[in-house]
Amino acid sequence: MVINGRPGLACHTKTKDLPDEITLMPLPVFKLVGDLSVDTGTWFRGMYQKVESWVHTDKVFDPKAQEERMDNALAEQIYELDRCIECGCCVAACGTALMREDFLGAVALNRLARFILDPRDQRTEKDYFDVVGTDEGIFGCMGLLACEDVCPKEIPLQEQLGKLRRKMALAAVKNILPKFLKKDF
Numbered sequence: 763m764v765i766n767g768r769p770g771l772a773c774h775t776k777t778k779d780l781p782d783e784i785t786l787m788p789l790p791v792f793k794l795v796g797d798l799s800v801d802t803g804t805w806f807r808g809m810y811q812k813v814e815s816w817v818h819t820d821k822v823f824d825p826k827a828q829e830e831r832m833d834n835a836l837a838e839q840i841y842e843l844d845r846c847i848e849c850g851c852c853v854a855a856c857g858t859a860l861m862r863e864d865f866l867g868a869v870a871l872n873r874l875a876r877f878i879l880d881p882r883d884q885r886t887e888k889d890y891f892d893v894v895g896t897d898e899g900i901f902g903c904m905g906l907l908a909c910e911d912v913c914p915k916e917i918p919l920q921e922q923l924g925k926l927r928r929k930m931a932l933a934a935v936k937n938i939l940p941k942f943l944k945k946d947f
Contacts (some may be wrong), residue, residue, distance in 0.1 A: 763798050764940055769854040769912045789854040791863070802850045809870045813893055814843065818885045830882060843876035843922065845915050847873035852909035852919060858902050865902045866894065868919045875922045878929070887933045895930040903927070 763772050764787040766780060777784065792800035809815070832840075846869060853859050853867040874894055877883045894900050903923055910919040 763787065764854065769851040771849060771851070771914050774914060789850055791853050791859050792808075792858075798810060800850075801847070805850070805853075806848055806869075809866060809873075812866060813870050813874045814885075815873050815877070817880060817883045819882055820884065832881065836879065836881070838860065840879050841871055841877055842917065843879070846872055846873060847915060848915055849914060851912045855894075855908035855912040857906050857908065858904050862898075862902065864898045866899050868903075870894075871903070871926055872917065872919055872922050873901055875926050878926070887929075888937070891930055891933045891937075894926065895934060900927045900930050 763770070763776050764785075765772065766785050769789060772786075788794055788798045788800045788839055789944070792802050792805050795801050848869060850871075852869055856865070858865045858869055871894060874890065877885070878890060888902045896902070900923065905920070905923070907920055910917070911924075913919060
């Protein structure tokens, strides 16, 4: 909920740390259910579908097989992004999400960044670009840092968004540059 104008978790907010007068409002962006309750589930399900929030692989799952090994440093990077509790605070604080309901928001971009790191995900750079390489995705982010400021898990969202922006910009250049060079030379 929004506590004195700042999105946050009510369960972690201590009233002793707040002024005598406290103002509570529901999180914006999400559908209002009643009083201070919002439906984040519908928004998050839609986001999962847009970013295809699952590991894409053509391997058949064998429950008896050993899990694939992964470098510990890489596993820790993925874990850092997986710590998101999907509370919606970052979306509620986002200037772009408040203005444009088609914007994916930091939580979706962070989620996709997690799959880009995962070696089990077989999507290509172009597949990722098709999902977030637009104004609805990473290029719609204004970089105001509000998402990171309100994240209760202190996930380094701006660092991830910056990496994703660079990766998607490079993917765009790779797609354009070869055509351009072929025309002129």
